[in-house]
Amino acid sequence: MPNSFFRILIASLLCSLGFIAQPAYSQVCSSGTFSSSQYSIAKDSQLVYGQSIGYLGNQDTLALDVYYPTDDTLCLRPLIVLMHGGGFYSGSRQDPGITALCEEFASHGIVAAAIDYRLGFFTEPLPYSCNSKGDNFSYDTHELPRAVFRAIQDARGAIRWLKSQSQTYQIDTSNVFIGGESAGAVAAVHVAYMDKSSERPSSANAQFKAFALDNAGDTICSAPRPNLGSMFGSLNTGAHTSKVRGVVNIYGAIIDTSWIESPMDPGIFQLHIKDDPVISRFCNIPYHGFPSPPANNPIICGAEIIQQRLAHLGMDTLKTETHILQGNLTGPPPNPHSLNGIRPLVVDQVSEFIDGMVCRGCKPPLQAQVQDYWLCPNDTLILAPNESGLKQACTQYRWLKDGQVVGLQKRLRVTHPATEEPNGFYQYVVIQPCGQDTIDAGNVLWRELPTIDHVADTIQAFVGDSVLLTVFTTGDSLDFSWKFQGVEVGDEDSFLISPIQTSDSGAYYVQVSNQCGSTENTYVTLLQVITQSNGIPQPIQSLEIYPVPTEDALTVRWNTQAHQGTMSLTLFGLDGKKIWESEITSGLPIRIPERLEGLFILRIGNQQVEHLQVHPIRTR
Incomplete structure (x- = not known):
């Protein structure tokens, strides 16, 4: 495997782990990302994607070549699968026009794959060996549709195989396109739109054997024509579907435009030459412009009729683009039904088309509800983004705490205790192909054990x-x-x-x-x-003060249930000036050193009880 493969693989791993930081953010797809040639490329050749039974009953080995950029910084890239032309009986993935297109697309940052598919069908007259790949004249009306059907099956198997290699080539599996020129475009258009069992052609069922006759009319050889199976084929089924985001139709057509059913169907880029003699831009049989067109070929409808169908459905103009060029039958390019002279136009216009589909095709994320998150010791909090409305392909994340980057993964793990305090205001940046948005998540606050x-x-x-x-x-x-x-x-x-x-x-x-x-x-x-104990009286419940008639003395008595111990008595004037202080005992007279008459403030109590009262006093 080439060294470039390992470079791509390493880059893919780094992207998935979040180690490609600022460069990846600056190179995320925005309008114009894929519209110009800017990258070096590499090619992986002869990659076998499966084996299938050919029209003669033999086992065909099917291969493809992958072209990819080597010095871009996108974590995911769109893929275009290209199918060569050749009337379903000739051509190769190595046709110069196809290889040149693949190289150009890869230089634009798009992974391109050129695929082989089963070729051949029985012709009229059938050669004596019954083994010709065929020419323009099919054996009957079933043979060309059967050849197209086999090509469709193979293309879908190739798409599934390439999706399974998405990590190797950093393929965005939601942005896969298929395209081709001439016969390859016919098959590609049907891959995009023929997806219901009711659309499966009856020619794909088992048919009568094809016979080769000698001049006398006797049978020389015969070839069976079995049922071809599912329109989706049997190659690489399982994890991935063969659905595509869009189709590139260069000189191609479709059997029935009603198979394009909805504006939600894959988008389409079309280019057709006005006077194409092989496949009409309107509805006609293949080779309609030849002197003797094959009568057994089915009518197919080209770019003009397909565009009318798209307009009728109202498909978004971002998803549809049709170019009808004035060609020259005998003069300089563009020649009808040839890539000569139009390849630069195809590369530029198709790259712009893919760029528009990929980079302008997503919706902005919904804002999350901001809230507070509480974190306890030894706890772990997992912060996850609100993914509603997000385009998942090529979406990257950056987590911020107080404006500083703290994580590059989709989910952020916050623990307590941690090397840094988890407290802070957290946001996450969603980086998508359509741009980036910073969304508030909320405050993380830690709580300590009480x-x-x-x-x-x-x-x-x-x-x-x-x-x-x-x-x-x-x-x-x-x-x-x-x-x-x-x-x-x-x-x-x-x-x-x-x-x-x-x-x-x-x-x-x-x-x-x-x-x-x-x-x-x-x-x-x-x-x-x-309630009562020795030496500690109750709060004073009543207080009596009266003079001693025979001397300058007072008797003070308080509630009789209290301890009859010593209390402190202080007299104050109404001006707050202390006049006298003495120890007293309930019921025993105390001598006043001077004669008193008037209103006084009394304070009586001890360390547990204090009583204040204004009381008239008159001694003798």
């Missing part, structure tokens, strides 16, 4: 008081669950107990969770509710 940093403690509080329980946590988007005696009592980040009741005594726990996980139940505090 933790609680807290040292358990004990809180003492009186009935009627309030206590706010809090803990220090890490993590985001946290959910809290406060529990008391095994029952959830709160779901906020703190828990307020108010007013405290004696039934609130006990241990309090909290659990924190988010999408990444949860903590264990964490012991927060032990709440002790105080």
Whole structure:
């Protein structure tokens, strides 16, 4: 295999792995990519694509040659399969006109393949050996259609074989074209449009044997004419179809234009000489312009009639192009029914046609819905593009994080933990034959496992008081669950107990969770509710202050259920100035160092209780 094969294979692998980065992006198909000669080329010859039974019952080995560019940077290329002319009884893939076309197309960046197909049919009169390939005069009305049918089967087998070699030659299997000149164009047009069982010609069924007779009318030899099988043939069936995107019709024709059924059918490029004597641009038998045309040949319809059918269907003008040239029967080119003098026109116009079909034939991708993606420790997130509306052939991808390239594959794998923080805004660039689009995917945000940093403690509080329980946590988007005696009592980040009741005594726990996980139940505090204990009075529920009549003294008394211990009493004037402070005991008089009369602010309490009250005082 030539060294160029390995260069192509390596380039294909690099493209598929995303290692051809910026150059591939700059060379992605846009209008004009295939319209000029710009590349060096290579050729792989004598590639066998199958074997089939010929018209004489012998096994024909079928081969093709592949021409391809060697220094382009496209990951995928369109393919054109070319079929030579020769009336279905002569010609070869190595015909100079066909090889020249293949070389020119390859220099434009298009993979080109020249194929052989089965030739020959029984003629009239049948020679004594029954083994002639034939000439213009077929044995009966079945023979030429059978020859066309065999060529169609072989071409479809060649297309499937070439699609199976797509990685070797970087072929875009959704952009395969077939074409030919003269007989090859007739077969190519039928490959494109004859695709239903109802369109299969009855001539392809088994026919009576062909006989050769001597001068006396006696049979010398006979040849069977079996059923030819499926119109799709039997070569290389399996993974790939023989469908094509378009057909190039140079001096060709079709048996029935109604087989072109829809604007969605393959596109077609046509070129015909006005006074072609072999195949009419209208409807006529082959060789209609010869002095004695073969009477057994079927009527076929050329470029003018095909174009009328396309216009009737309303096929997109991007998919149709017809050129009718004024030819010269005896003068300089273009000569009727010859590639001489028109090959440069064919190359330029067909390359433009393929360029238009490939590079302007896709739709822009749909915008994805932007969203936030949360990522937990040890998690993996796979970001994938929205593929709705995408032209899959030759589509490449670039993933961006905060504007920087982070991936060249269709899907991006984001992990946490990672060498770089995954946090960021992600976009993907879709690079297609029709251009490229940058689409927002969304933010990737990581979440940490929640933790609680807290040292358990004990809180003492009186009935009627309030206590706010809090803990220090890490993590985001946290959910809290406060529990008391095994029952959830709160779901906020703190828990307020108010007013405290004696039934609130006990241990309090909290659990924190988010999408990444949860903590264990964490012991927060032990709440002790105080109702009465030695040395600690209850909050003051009543206060009595009255003078001692015989001296400058006061008696202060508070609720009798409280501990009758020592409290602190402070007197303030209404201006806030402290006047006097002393330790007191409930019910025992205390001496005031000076005579008092008026309204005063009293503060009475200890470390647990404080009571403020404005009270009139008058001593003696």
